[in-house]
Amino acid sequence: xxxxxxxxxxxxxxxxxxxxxxxxxxxxxxxxxxxxxxxxxxxxxxxxxxxxxxxxxxxxxxxxxxxxxxxxxxxxxxxxxxxxxxxxxxxxxxxxxxxxxxxxxxxxxxxxxxxxxxxxxxxxxxxxxxxxxxxxxxxxxxxxxxxxxxxxxxxxxxxxxxx
Amino acid sequence: xxxxxxxxxxxxxxxxxxxxxxxxxxxxxxxxxxxxxxxxxxxxxxxxxxxxxxxxxxxxxxxxxxxxxxxxxxxxxxxxxxxxxxxxxxxxxxxxxxxxxxxxxxxxxxxxxxxxxxxxxxxxxx
Numbered sequence: 001x002x003x004x005x006x007x008x009x010x011x012x013x014x015x016x017x018x019x020x021x022x023x024x025x026x027x028x029x030x031x032x033x034x035x036x037x038x039x040x041x042x043x044x045x046x047x048x049x050x051x052x053x054x055x056x057x058x059x060x061x062x063x064x065x066x067x068x069x070x071x072x073x074x075x076x077x078x079x080x081x082x083x084x085x086x087x088x089x090x091x092x093x094x095x096x097x098x099x100x101x102x103x104x105x106x107x108x109x110x111x112x113x114x115x116x117x118x119x120x121x122x123x124x125x126x127x128x129x130x131x132x133x134x135x136x137x138x139x140x141x142x143x144x145x146x147x148x149x150x151x152x153x154x155x156x157x158x159x160x161x162x163x
Numbered sequence: 164x165x166x167x168x169x170x171x172x173x174x175x176x177x178x179x180x181x182x183x184x185x186x187x188x189x190x191x192x193x194x195x196x197x198x199x200x201x202x203x204x205x206x207x208x209x210x211x212x213x214x215x216x217x218x219x220x221x222x223x224x225x226x227x228x229x230x231x232x233x234x235x236x237x238x239x240x241x242x243x244x245x246x247x248x249x250x251x252x253x254x255x256x257x258x259x260x261x262x263x264x265x266x267x268x269x270x271x272x273x274x275x276x277x278x279x280x281x282x283x284x285x286x287x288x289x
Contacts, residue, residue: 115255
């Protein structure tokens with residue numbers, strides 16, 4: 001899979017370049033943090049173990065699932081920047097809601113982009129998955145895009161699946 | 164005198180917290196509802212003090228459009244300006260929202276500056 005173009009079996013009119021820039025722009029706007037992309041081997045990416053993931057599903061004539069996985073420390077840092085609160089002030093609900101809201105905003109951006117290509121999707125309610133060392137995969141393994149983003153101690157693994 | 168209030172209708176607690184900071188800077192109080200049905204209850208109690216509604220589009224239960232349609236049909240509430248704050252950037256949704264009577268439309272993600280600027284625009288148009 002190329003770094004810049006998604007594996008695109010469904011002609012989803014969505015490039016990896018667009019996804020990466022959209023994601024970095026969303027994080028910059030919501031938190032003020034600049035993320036950088038990191039090249040990794042597929043084995044390294046499979047070894048990435050998350051503690052919390054925000055997930056959003058876009059459904060329609062083509063359906064995709066986006067997951068954003070990270071550690072609790074990364075999520076706490078992101079959410080504290082989002083709402084201007086100390087990390088120690090954040091509740092579990094803040095983390096769950098904040099991570100799923102980031103996924104929701106990413107999903108909205110992708111939905112808007114795809115509508116420009118005539119693909120109209122419905123955005124479903126985002127959710128979070130929590131648990132030490134979890135890894136998100138999909139039965140048929142139609143992984144369109146995978147990339148790690150980082151800023152100092154924050155590492156986020158973004159995946160886009162065709163459903 | 165009681166502060167004028169802005170009602171934020173969004174199922175995300177984080178978005179409501181982000182909005183609270185900006186709204187308090189503008190010297191308004193924030194009322195919160197996590198969905199359309201809860202927002203109707205808040206409206207019934209606080210109608211006189213609410214100067215603006217910030218409304219998400221996608222919420223479990225009553226959607227933003229259903230809530231908007233309900234209040235625009237009600238003489239008690241129809242004149243309260245409503246600003247959509249949503250991830251939905253498709254032209255069709257923006258047109259539909261404007262036709263349904265929204266005063267402004269703000270896409271997520273937004274900066275504090277963008278939010279306060281649009282709030283001021285909405286309130287000063289009244």
